[in-house]
Amino acid sequence: MTHSPTIQSFKQFRDVVYSFRLSRIIFTALDLDLFNQMGNRAWTIAQLSKRVQTSQRGLEILCRSLASAGLMGKTTAGFRVSRFAKTYLQKNSKEFRGDYLTLMHRQWEEWSRLTEVVTSGIPVDHEEPETPEYRRSFTWAMHHRSLEPAKQVAQQISLKSARSFLDLGGGPGTYALAFLQKNPHLQASVMDRPAALEVAGILAKELSMESRLSLHSGNFIENKIPEKYDIVWYSNVLHIYSPSENRKIFKKIKQALNPGGRLLIQDTFLQDPQGLRPLETNLFAVTMLLYTETGNTYSLQDVRAWLHKAGLNRTRIRRMKQGTGDWDGQILEARKPSAS
């Protein structure tokens, strides 16, 4: 997450503007497939430049920056990838975050079109129909992004009294699977698009959870949410839709909850009445402007009001331990009233 200070001096301004440099350096390393090409050994610049077909001067300057940033080490034998890069940036690692790297890399180009998108109000991929390949890759990226926070959240939210759980727009089902692992009495479902559910199916199989995780293929804007649940988990979906769309979704969720059931919303929320804090939440609204027709980020206060209007009350904020969970570690909870 971005914790930039508010800009009050020209130096701060300059530092913020130039923070693109390291991102660009990393994307060039990815373009050159540098981390994979380097494997596990040390390379002199002369050797490595032959291998990746670059100028020696260009590569030496690039590698020095990558080493300064901790993605490589430098010894008398030459440059080698750091432990971090070996773990997350090399294809042969179990922890390789390949689809997440692809997503970030693509965003470099797409963010360059921001002026055009602000001017037109139309997202970048507006004319391209979504392909299953794109959805699969995006879903793997979501899994890479959620692996650690999902485990942390499942540890801290008690689902002792719940038996059924829906991960709505759950993508890879990383959260559903983490809650299933923590709660042996729980059955879960993921509702999402078919290509996303393919990924959820693979992950469920890897964890031998197929019998406890059902996959519901469908569009929850157009279709009814199937079955009834004690918990609906709505993570990183709120920001894809407009206030009125979210209000309609909350009504559907209410229908899908058992009496006394809970909706848990994980997202990035604006915290102040003017909608200026935190910066990260506003930067993420720009991501939604680039990629969605109606998405945005919202204040806790507004979302609570929509929940109450939909008949979901007793709202409260569940705070995760500092540094754990997604975003700032705030989860908004609301209840469907128990039958009287």
Ligand SMILES: C[S@@+](CC[C@H](N)C(=O)[O-])C[C@H]1O[C@@H](n2cnc3c(N)ncnc32)[C@H](O)[C@@H]1O
């Ligand atoms: C940003 S991802 C979040 C995935 C997961 N919930 C998480 O927190 O990591 C949003 C997910 O919502 C799904 N989604 C959005 N709108 C949907 C709709 N109308 N019907 C079904 N799935 C939808 C997308 O396909 C995607 O998998």
